[in-house]
Amino acid sequence: MAYEKIMNVGFAIKDEKKGCIIIGGIDDDFSLDRLDIEEKNIIVKNSINEFVFEVKKVDISTSISGKINIGLRLIDSADFSKIVAGDEVFKII
Template identity: 45%
Template sequence: MILKYIMSVGFKMEKDGEQRIAGGLASDYSIDNLKGLYLEEKEIIIQSEGHEYRFKVKKSEIATSIIEQVNLGLSLYKSADFHKVKLGDKVHISIEHH
């Protein structure tokens, strides 16, 4: 499996049983090029301090900032590993999802 970097975790929240992360997308993505980012019901891989954690995406939201950077928010299915995710961790998808 080959991994493709999509973003770093810039925001992390766990509230009322919902686990969410968000961040600005890698520079090779733009509002006109979001190919492969339909992630609902797909798996993401988060690399953190030499470990890989896998999470299933419940819902994804794409928004642009005032400077037209593309941001991605992901709601994840509940996982016991969510507490191990840290700001700055790298989020990847498998290129098999394309």
């Protein structure tokens, strides 16, 4: 399976209304032009495991420093609780 790194997880939250969300700063080598992942799957990897999630919605914003932040709303999954800050997020190609 081919994939491309989007970002590292800054934090993951589970909101009652919005659902499962991961937020992080876009990787320097990733272009927003390739951020066509809404209603597609992503991979979240840590040093031990690899999890596949379906993206429900993508939100883009800027930080105070001017960097691009991405918020990914995911379809609810039992594996969501295993996501921690620092995990890597990849787009499946």
